[in-house]
Amino acid sequence: MLDQFDSRIDPTFAPVDRQRLIARLQEALPERGLITKTEGMRVYETDGLAAYRGMPSVVALPETTAQVSAVLRICAEMSTPVVARGAGTGLSGGALPFPGCVLLSMTRFNRILAIDAQARMARVQPGVRNLAISEAVAQFGLFYAPDPSSQIACSIGGNVAENAGGVHCLKYGLTVHNIQRLELVTVDGEVLEIGGDALDTPGYDLLALITGSEGLLGVITEVTVRLLPNPVHTQVLLAAFPDVRQAGDAVARIIAAGIIPAGLEMMDRLAVNAAENHVHAGYPVDVAAILLCEIDGAAGDVEDGLSRVGAICLEAGASEVRQARDEAERRRFWAGRKGAFPAMGRMAPDYYCIDGTIPRRRLAEVLTEITRLSGVYGLPVANVFHAGDGNLHPLILYDAAASGEVENAEALGGAILELCVAMGGTITGEHGVGREKINQMCVQFSTAEIETFEALKASFDPAGLLNPGKAIPTLARCAEYGAMHVHNGQLPFADLERL
């Protein structure tokens, strides 16, 4: 399995004198700031992708930027790899410990430092939960727009590192469009300010480079986010479909009609049932799929938009179209969608969430192919996703305890991602590459492109100590993976037309 790092095709480091490392870190960290016992470190061996596990050498829990710098300096001097961890909700194994690394947990950076309602900005520490920002600024009629489904728990630092998206990103953009300034500590302990309080800064747009860098370029110790005023009016429409293809078709038509919903999400039957058990939102449970479409803005525009969306859904074959009766129901509709992944725990002991994107007009086709693949591999697949973005989240249901199922789930996941690429899409929409999609990077990018990524990484972190073995594959890995998967110079699904 991919959580096993392979010295032939992954980065390697010389062994470190652990006692010395511990002694030095102890000096740099406060009391209760270092965990060294295996019993206490196990909890940190995995993130939201629980099938992947790895043990760090120690877990560090710094509280200040100065402590982060000191830890990084020690690691740089002792050539010890470092993996940053936010809330550990990542789904691609980004925070999976590299064996023997220092795991740097940022959870204690949990303070909101300043709110400037007038300038619509908030300066927060990276461990602050995404939702806590919107809660804190609600009193000023403001909110922080990117809302990953995990927003109740995931950290803003993790959001920046993954360039997280969410339900409302269709209209308001991803994390990268909603942040202003970062404080970043480099591998040798230097503290950089990236971006600034003005909307644009001179020079290269390093802010965009760091956003989505998955802990490979530095450790984020402060984030200034942009805030938006709450829309005057918001309403959500629920449409039920007897066939998933009709739902996919409705999405394509809504977008083609030039409507920009605040959110456009789809859930299929399995997902709807699991979510309904959790929130009792009143979802229709005997349908093949539902769409949730939210429109916000001036009251007249919302009404107009919703009636157009409703008509399109009915035309596409919806069996039912209705609006949330009140604000409480609107919230329940979204709570069900946001809790839909973990609600799968009610259906199977484990799920594996895939994160490919595809051109929206091919939704129906891809969903049909996923159903076929699910049959071939013999594992059920539930679909919950950001339909408006064409960002799929097939959830493969399996049981890690059943022999061969982990490998089978991994293989099915790989096949689905390759299908996405073949359809003209990408292997990740928002969950990042992490460890999980490292091989598919070889499918998505050419050797020259990967060399460029490596050069960029080396300019920040020449020794490759930050989050090694993640996000960017070594060329040796691609050569090996390519030999396995590309037969006679042909990619999988070579029969499919490429964009």
Next chain:
Amino acid sequence: MRAYIRGPLAETAAGAIAADVLKACVHCGFCNATCPTFQITGDELDGPRGRIYLIKQALEGEPVSRLTQHHLDRCLSCRACETTCPSGVEYHRLLDVGRAEIATRVARPWHERLARRTIRFLTGHRQLLRALLILGRKIPAAQPKRAAKPIAAALSRKMSLLTGCVQSAAAPHFNASTTRVFAAAGIGLTETPAARCCGAVAFHLDAADEARAHVRRNIDAWIAELDAGSEAIVVNASGCATFIRDYPDVLADDPEYASKAHRVARAVRDPVEVLRESPPIAASAPANPRIAVHDPCTLRNGPGLEGAVARLLSGLGYEPQPISDTHLCCGSAGSYSLLQPTLSHRLRADKLEVLTANAPAAIYTANIGCWMHLGETSSTPVRHWIEAVDAVLGAIQETQTRETP
């Protein structure tokens, strides 16, 4: 997430409960967001997902030490995590199994054993406990006195009322008020001498067998009452009610008691559940209507009765003030306030701040533990909500209400 439970536990009902709970957890981490202890320490070992993992590794046979025990001890059993979990993980059931298992594998230092034994001993000795609580200024020496009110209504229905161990020593007036309020509703309440303490204190202090003895005795007494026509077991301490609802798990390995435990658990009612069915009618307006209602975790997170007390009191003319962060525990959590003073005091200070933000005349709660814990340092009087109902029913004078020491 599947766990491979090893050792003798695997063969038991407790082992099956643990395996089931672990299977439902998908390790998403949502629960950490609402966990009071994780919010304070910022260490995943003090969050529910971390604790689930600690228990999992212990049950899977990995070595355990004081480290695991320490982080499980710091859990408040408040169950905020359960209300957040989309996958329906019944964390508290796993915690109970985990704690009991670890108690058999990890020895506590002598001072912890002594503290635990002392607390268990005291809860069984009412007079002594009362004297100590007064001496320690945990409760006031004088109890609120009320003019005895003649009970006019015919008592056509009957229910049983839990006496409570700590409560009968510290606040016997809770049951007096409850009896009056229920009488006004035509319900006669009787206390059963054989079922005085619910057994939670012993159970949560490493004395599961002692607790089981209590539990069996209570079940026998209540089954007799239910057979004799008692409709329900009314428990006005929400912490005790929660534990009684867990009797089926506590006796999971006892086939003789299994179905009786279920019957008793199903018969438990918080007074608010009974009263809201036909809400009492106020005879007079409240003297000081502006109040704060503190829903104990055991009222909101277990039985899902959040807001029920505030709604009932609103109907009687009270004006409960809005409160933020209602999901955060006040830090009482049974004997937690005695065993984990640092976290407990911090949570109490935070809770009192939000409860008094709108300057209420009094704070009303629904559990003896929260009442004692908050009352110890609150400058606003803390009372049981049943007293607020009692105060506006009939022509009783509020001669002396409990004020904080």
